[in-house]
Amino acid sequence: MKLLQLLSLTLVNSWTSVALPDHGNSGAIDDFQANCASIAPKINIENATVYFSQFVAAGTNLSIPDRNVTCGSPYQVVSTHTCRIALYVSTSDRSGINMEAWLPANWTGRFLSTGNGGLAGCIGYGDMAYAAGLGFAAVGANNGHNGTSGGAFYNNPEVVADFAYRSIHTGVVVGKEISKTFYGETHKKSYYLGCSTGGRQGFKSAQDFPEDFDGIVAGAPAFSFNNLTSWSGHFFSITETNTSATFVPTNMWPIIHQDILKQCDALDGSVDGILEDPMLCNYSSTALICGPTQNSSCLTPLQSETVQKIFVPLYAADGSLVYPRMQPGSEIVASFLLYTGTPFPYTADWFRYALYNDPSWDPATLNTTDYANAARINPSNIETWKGDLSDVRDRGAKILHWHGLMDGIISSDNSPRYYEHVSQTMGLTPSQLDDFYRFFRISGAGHCSGGDGAFNIGQNLNSAASLNPEENVLTAVVRWVEEGVAPETITGTKFVNDTQSLGVDIKRNHCRYPKKNVHRSGDAKKPESWECV
Numbered sequence: 001m002k003l004l005q006l007l008s009l010t011l012v013n014s015w016t017s018v019a020l021p022d023h024g025n026s027g028a029i030d031d032f033q034a035n036c037a038s039i040a041p042k043i044n045i046e047n048a049t050v051y052f053s054q055f056v057a058a059g060t061n062l063s064i065p066d067r068n069v070t071c072g073s074p075y076q077v078v079s080t081h082t083c084r085i086a087l088y089v090s091t092s093d094r095s096g097i098n099m100e101a102w103l104p105a106n107w108t109g110r111f112l113s114t115g116n117g118g119l120a121g122c123i124g125y126g127d128m129a130y131a132a133g134l135g136f137a138a139v140g141a142n143n144g145h146n147g148t149s150g151g152a153f154y155n156n157p158e159v160v161a162d163f164a165y166r167s168i169h170t171g172v173v174v175g176k177e178i179s180k181t182f183y184g185e186t187h188k189k190s191y192y193l194g195c196s197t198g199g200r201q202g203f204k205s206a207q208d209f210p211e212d213f214d215g216i217v218a219g220a221p222a223f224s225f226n227n228l229t230s231w232s233g234h235f236f237s238i239t240e241t242n243t244s245a246t247f248v249p250t251n252m253w254p255i256i257h258q259d260i261l262k263q264c265d266a267l268d269g270s271v272d273g274i275l276e277d278p279m280l281c282n283y284s285s286t287a288l289i290c291g292p293t294q295n296s297s298c299l300t301p302l303q304s305e306t307v308q309k310i311f312v313p314l315y316a317a318d319g320s321l322v323y324p325r326m327q328p329g330s331e332i333v334a335s336f337l338l339y340t341g342t343p344f345p346y347t348a349d350w351f352r353y354a355l356y357n358d359p360s361w362d363p364a365t366l367n368t369t370d371y372a373n374a375a376r377i378n379p380s381n382i383e384t385w386k387g388d389l390s391d392v393r394d395r396g397a398k399i400l401h402w403h404g405l406m407d408g409i410i411s412s413d414n415s416p417r418y419y420e421h422v423s424q425t426m427g428l429t430p431s432q433l434d435d436f437y438r439f440f441r442i443s444g445a446g447h448c449s450g451g452d453g454a455f456n457i458g459q460n461l462n463s464a465a466s467l468n469p470e471e472n473v474l475t476a477v478v479r480w481v482e483e484g485v486a487p488e489t490i491t492g493t494k495f496v497n498d499t500q501s502l503g504v505d506i507k508r509n510h511c512r513y514p515k516k517n518v519h520r521s522g523d524a525k526k527p528e529s530w531e532c533v
């Protein structure tokens with residue numbers, strides 16, 4: 001936290017493009033506090049009701065008692081003097097969003113919207129604190145419902161519409177107004193930061209609301225959303241329950257992971273436990289098949305078939321692709337999420353409440369008819385698969401797309417597929433796309449965070465190893481938008497035992513697709529030992 005605060009000041013000082021009043025003196029802070037206390041009645045926005053405004057002093061461990069218990073910790077440390085405004089905005093006669101604006105005293109003139117995760121209706125307080133701490137006027141909304149389940153979608157397509165597109169867009173339109181009212185001037189540039197469902201929301205904005213942002217950071221996007229949900233659910237039909245002969249016990253997955261590394265780790269030139277291009281890995285589990293005497297570290301032929309099925313793409317009855325395969329490398333984490341022998345909860349909720357309006361629908365019956373139904377019903381066009389990004393390009397906005405190659409919940413193979421889709425739809429080569437859309441594959445990174453490799457790339461508060469734009473996706477997109485300096489690579493960091501105070505373990509320059517990292521020579525933990533080719 002201390003390091004982040006320190007870096008945040010450096011960033012504010014060197015990045016500020018707007019003349020700032022001197023916030024160092026207490027008079028300015030008194031003014032800021034008074035402005036915050038009196039802001040509510042000045043906010044006159046159609047459909048919006050302000051609940052409260054609250055001054056939060058730098059260093060406060062903010063208590064958020066009305067946060068839904070399923071959303072996680074009801075505390076957030078706030079690193080900078082902030083005016084916190086909470087409000088409700090109705091979006092239809094039977095739906096609405098709860099949202100907040102976090103307006104820092106040290107405003108840089110920049111606006112930023114955060115996103116959400118999973119099916120959840122949870123404000124991303126960590127992202128709000130990250131952005132406000134860097135001087136952005138930040139907003140976050142609850143995506144139209146509270147809590148992590150999809151129950152609120154039941155018989156209410158308006159709540160689904162909020163989830164698919166309207167929560168983010170409304171939050172941005174309202175948030176920009178609030179920011180203007182509070183600071184007395186319009187923001188200079190507008191940004192987006194999100195991962196997973198948040199990554200999908202970033203692309204939804206790029207596809208359908210090109211005016212909303214000048215720079216978008218979209219991580220591990222849950223786009224092709226209906227098909228992704230079918231794919232997430234189909235693993236249960238492969239593994240079946242944990243008493244079935246097809247089920248692969250959890251203790252086998254680390255052994256399978258080692259076997260995958262044995263077959264594929266050297267393909268990038270370095271045996272370091274990290275796959276730089278899992279798409280090259282055609283894994284065969286036959287070497288793990290038990291000999292005459294079965295034991296706890298081998299697979300029966302039936303279990304080996306299960307493993308093979310997990311690593312092939314999912315196809316529809318008509319032979320069309322539903323969703324790419326799970327990429328090899330992520331299996332230890334995925335075994336706790338997708339290969340557990342129980343139905344995937346988001347799939348169950350999405351089909352029951354958003355697609356079929358039938359709470360009794362049994363996720364164990366998921367089949368190709370359901371895949372087709374999901375793709376056809378596609379409520380509020382949540383699929384988020386439009387390949388034409390010319391509107392966002394034409395206004396000069398920039399998109400930084402990234403995906404962890406150890407993602408155990410959304411296969412990273414789907415991200416290059418979208419990139420190719422845009423390339424084909426727009427008729428642009430990668431070097432032409434580079435002008436406004438860049439995609440980075442982050443080796444050794446799990447779903448949004450964590451992993452065996454250099455996964456800290458500034459994607460969130462806890463992964464901000466550095467604010468240097470070479471090493472931070474958020475400051476990289478700001479530099480791209482405001483100075484025209486586009487990111488060539490994104491340098492990631494892994495700390496020793498994932499503990500910052502223990503020092504750096506690995507640094508690696510992650511390549512821009514379609515380039516991939518190849519080890520040339522020297523210490524694989526050093527970035528200069530690798531080359532993007």
Ligand SMILES: *[C@@H]1O[C@H](CO)[C@@H](O)[C@H](O)[C@H]1NC(C)=O
Nearest residue numbers: 001061062063074075076077
């Ligand atoms: C914030 O306060 C809560 C409740 O006292 C505590 O559990 C949490 O650890 C605190 N967070 C920090 C970073 O101090």
Ligand SMILES: *[C@@H]1O[C@H](CO)[C@@H](O)[C@H](O)[C@H]1NC(C)=O
Nearest residue numbers: 012023024058079080081106
């Ligand atoms: C705001 O920035 C000034 C320098 O520009 C710094 O002295 C002050 O500590 C910052 N305040 C906060 C709360 O970050």
Ligand SMILES: *[C@@H]1O[C@H](CO)[C@@H](O)[C@H](O)[C@H]1NC(C)=O
Nearest residue numbers: 045046047090091092093094
């Ligand atoms: C206010 O909400 C109504 C629906 O309840 C909607 O038709 C209208 O467009 C909304 N106004 C704004 C400015 O969003």
Ligand SMILES: *[C@@H]1O[C@H](CO)[C@@H](O)[C@H](O)[C@H]1NC(C)=O
Nearest residue numbers: 051066067068098142145146
């Ligand atoms: C959702 O939570 C907010 C507080 O974060 C609360 O004001 C609102 O009433 C809740 N909405 C519902 C439908 O429970």
Ligand SMILES: *[C@@H]1O[C@H](CO)[C@@H](O)[C@H](O)[C@H]1NC(C)=O
Nearest residue numbers: 068069070146147148149150
């Ligand atoms: C909290 O979230 C859960 C799961 O989404 C939901 O069932 C519950 O109604 C929510 N509680 C409140 C008080 O809104």
Ligand SMILES: *[C@@H]1O[C@H](CO)[C@@H](O)[C@H](O)[C@H]1NC(C)=O
Nearest residue numbers: 241242243249250340341342
């Ligand atoms: C198998 O699944 C059941 C219920 O889903 C659970 O209670 C049990 O602990 C599981 N057994 C093992 C060995 O994981």
Ligand SMILES: *[C@@H]1O[C@H](CO)[C@@H](O)[C@H](O)[C@H]1NC(C)=O
Nearest residue numbers: 263264267279280281282283
């Ligand atoms: C994996 O299979 C694909 C398609 O058959 C092939 O292009 C690729 O070269 C194979 N990779 C390896 C490492 O054998």
Ligand SMILES: *[C@@H]1O[C@H](CO)[C@@H](O)[C@H](O)[C@H]1NC(C)=O
Nearest residue numbers: 288289290291292295297298
């Ligand atoms: C288990 O069986 C496999 C395949 O026959 C064999 O390679 C392995 O050494 C055995 N492991 C143990 C612990 O006996």
Ligand SMILES: *[C@@H]1O[C@H](CO)[C@@H](O)[C@H](O)[C@H]1NC(C)=O
Nearest residue numbers: 224227316320322371372375
């Ligand atoms: C989704 O799956 C259907 C088959 O169920 C397929 O026709 C469609 O092309 C897929 N959509 C995407 C974006 O992959």
Ligand SMILES: *[C@@H]1O[C@H](CO)[C@@H](O)[C@H](O)[C@H]1NC(C)=O
Nearest residue numbers: 317362365366367368369370
């Ligand atoms: C899928 O399951 C439903 C019932 O759960 C059934 O009506 C349908 O015929 C099945 N489709 C296929 C292709 O088996």
Ligand SMILES: *[C@@H]1O[C@H](CO)[C@@H](O)[C@H](O)[C@H]1NC(C)=O
Nearest residue numbers: 495496497498499501502503
């Ligand atoms: C890192 O963790 C490992 C295993 O928990 C431990 O053996 C090692 O001492 C730790 N390294 C440092 C520098 O703390």
